[in-house]
Amino acid sequence: MSDFSEISKQYESNSVVQKSASQILFELLDIQAKDDVLDLGCGTGHITKEIKSKTDGKVVGVDPSEGMIKKAQEQFSNLGITFRVCSAEQLDYKNEFDIIFCNSAFQWFVNPVKAIAACYASLKMNGKMAIQAPSKYNYCPNFLTAIKEVMQNKATKDIFSGFNPPWFFRNTAEEYTELFSGAGFRVKTSNIVEVNTYHSVEETYRIFESGAAAGYLNQAYYSTQLTQEYKDSFRNIVRNSFSNQADETKKVRLTFYRIYLLAKKEG
Numbered sequence: 001m002s003d004f005s006e007i008s009k010q011y012e013s014n015s016v017v018q019k020s021a022s023q024i025l026f027e028l029l030d031i032q033a034k035d036d037v038l039d040l041g042c043g044t045g046h047i048t049k050e051i052k053s054k055t056d057g058k059v060v061g062v063d064p065s066e067g068m069i070k071k072a073q074e075q076f077s078n079l080g081i082t083f084r085v086c087s088a089e090q091l092d093y094k095n096e097f098d099i100i101f102c103n104s105a106f107q108w109f110v111n112p113v114k115a116i117a118a119c120y121a122s123l124k125m126n127g128k129m130a131i132q133a134p135s136k137y138n139y140c141p142n143f144l145t146a147i148k149e150v151m152q153n154k155a156t157k158d159i160f161s162g163f164n165p166p167w168f169f170r171n172t173a174e175e176y177t178e179l180f181s182g183a184g185f186r187v188k189t190s191n192i193v194e195v196n197t198y199h200s201v202e203e204t205y206r207i208f209e210s211g212a213a214a215g216y217l218n219q220a221y222y223s224t225q226l227t228q229e230y231k232d233s234f235r236n237i238v239r240n241s242f243s244n245q246a247d248e249t250k251k252v253r254l255t256f257y258r259i260y261l262l263a264k265k266e267g
Contacts, residue, residue: 021132021195021258022047022103028130028189028262031055035098038062038122040088041105045072045081051101052079060097062086063105088115093122099129104211106133106259107167116183123265129185135192135259136171142204142254143212146241150216155233162224166215176259185263195256204242204252 031037031054039048042061045068052059059080063069064087072083088102089111100119109115119129138144150156170176173190180187199207217234219226246252 025130037099038097040102043068045076049076091118095124098127102131106131120183127265130262132260136257140256146238149241150237159224159230162222166221180263186266187263189262198251201242
């Protein structure tokens with residue numbers, strides 16, 4: 001798998017971390033029975049379905065991946081949810097939503113300033129937007145330890161030298177606050193937290209494949225040509241790294257730094 005269209009085939013079963021973190025967003029946003037909600041970066045729609053269970057209002061899920069949206073439509077369109085292929089920067093709604101729910105997607109925004117401005121325009125007055133996403137340049141020490149090994153291994157280092165990271169990270173909650181304030185939002189909550197969970201080596205690898213692999217193994221983010229041999233070697237190095245990171249109980253202490261931010265559109 002090398003992009004989200006391919007990852008969509010296994011995303012729902014693999015996205016353990018994304019699902020867990022989403023529950024905090026539900027608490028922050030407190031979706032009411034008549035709220036119109038936009039799920040920004042909806043993936044295969046499994047959380048959009050949960051959103052729909054909380055409101056009789058309009059629910060729309062958008063994602064730039066055709067594969068993700070196709071999967072979401074196949075599973076959940078019968079629930080009255082609208083799904084469309086659209087990036088955050090391309091949002092064309094005006095004063096249509098009470099809530100924007102953005103779970104584990106903000107780090108993929110190509111132009112965060114433009115995307116946040118589009119979100120502000122999409123919300124009704126007094127509407128709310130909340131995000132949770134990996135943050136800090138050291139967003140996941142476990143992943144970055146494995147990637148350092150890819151960078152140094154003779155089987156992968158030459159091709160990896162052409163990798164251009166696609167993600168958007170900031171190191172402080174204040175920097176995220178400034179982004180939203182600059183678009184006109186009033187930021188109610190902005191915190192970066194360290195989240196630690198324990199997983200088997202294989203579970204850790206599946207979590208890596210559910211998101212990060214879409215960047216690290218995507219030709220669009222390389223100036224060098226990817227080969228199947230490179231992808232196979234890359235995956236073997238990453239899996240072996242996770243195995244070496246496991247403790248005596250054969251569990252990996254997986255650490256993520258995550259931004260949780262709640263902002264409101266006020267007059």
